[in-house]
Amino acid sequence: MIGIGYKRVSRKRPCGICGKPDWCSTTATETISFCARSTLNADRISRDGWGVYYNLNSDVSFNRPFYRSPNQKKSTVSRIILASAILRDRIYRKLIELSPATHNYEIVNGRGGLRERGIGDYSQYGSLSKTVVGRTALVERLVKEVTKDFGRETASFAGIPGFWKDAAGEWRLWSRFDSNDDLMLIPFVGRDGLIQACQIRFMRYVENRSGNYLWLSSAREPMGCGPGSPLHHANPDSYSGKPVLVTEGALKAATVQKFLTERYVVGNGGVATSHREIVETARRRQLDIAFDNDSFTNPHVARAMAALIRLRHSDQNSFAYNEEVRIITWDGSLKGIDDALLAGVRLKHLTVAEWLKCLRPECLEHANQQLSSIGRKEAAGNWRHGPG
Secondary structure, eight states: OOSTTEEEOOSSSOOTTTOOSSSOEEETTSSEEEESSOOTTOSEEOTTSOEEEEOTTSOOOTTSOOOOOTTOOOOOSOOOOOOOHHHHHHHHHHHHHHSBGGGOHHHHHSTTOTTTTTOOOGGGOEEEOSSHHHHHHHHHHHHHHHHHHHOGGGGOOTTOTTEEEOTTSOEEESOSSOOSSOEEEEEEEOTTSOEEEEEEEEOOOOTTOOOEEEEOOOTTSTTOOOOOOOOEESOGGGOTTOOEEEEESHHHHHHHHHHOTTSEEEEESSTTSOHHHHHHHTTTSOEEEOOOTTTTTOHHHHHHHHHHHHHHHHHHHHHTOOOOEEEEEOOTTOOSHHHHHHTTOOOEEEEHHHHHHHSOHHHHHHHHHHHTTSOHHHHHHHSSSOOO
16 A cells, blocks of 8 residues: 555544554545455455545545445456355354464464453464465365365355455465464354454554454455455353443454453444444344544544444334443543453443533534434433433
């Protein structure tokens, strides 16, 4: 992404899609955004699985279809249909079994690794080789193991995000290039307990910057496809009856679920993704929103959270329920709810109205744009104290 006409996002100019200050890019004129965390409603998907969004200067809403020029050509890349959930789960579990997280010291013991996050079950996570040669060897082992365990017909990886075919017709995994970083493989598990997709975390630590995450995707490669933006369920077996808490990412969700066992914890790929799945999961239940603690200062995050609240409000009207929505916050010096829980910091629970009153003016403006369709009187009844 480095080159003339492109620039990295920053804390002053975060990504217009996921609201994060790192990893993503935009054109110099900010008319095209390249999001490393989200592909939801993307105009196209890059070779590396990034979401590419056009015309971001227009007034678009999070979690809604983005404007596409009538003259804009659609992608000519053939669309590969996702494999069944059962097949995806089978392949990803075998992949993690062959290349577990315990094969890599940094993934388990490094900065931001599983041990530091309080995650004790390392068997749920995998690792990928830094090199193309290493990943090719892994695929060869995977083909043999899958054929042995499930039959030759299962050894086709068509429709499994992250896999693609090279010019010789051989299956390959993820990127055509070597990586400088250790690579953690993070499964995203559905409510049915099946692995739907995986993310990659680059383990290199950079001061004052969150870890870098990408979907395990092959959307721009021959016979490849992308995973979309699935919602991760930290403990699908505990779904019955519990209030729902949503946070960012599967790793945060795992840490939160360990501490808050009375909650049903889900994790999305970024503040702007999986809103409908979150609302459906939390239908007729209390919903706690625990995104990173920057919604008070980051207009893009505030806007995305308000879009989720708006969708929840619509769902409440459609299905006739009134369970509470709460915003969870904590000491502002700590970024994520996992950091707060690991540090033993007390969590605070705000109503939507209280959250709105705490926002900076520019954040409040973005939030109100999303909530403007909700009548003030109606919202007051639904949010206990109204939007203020």
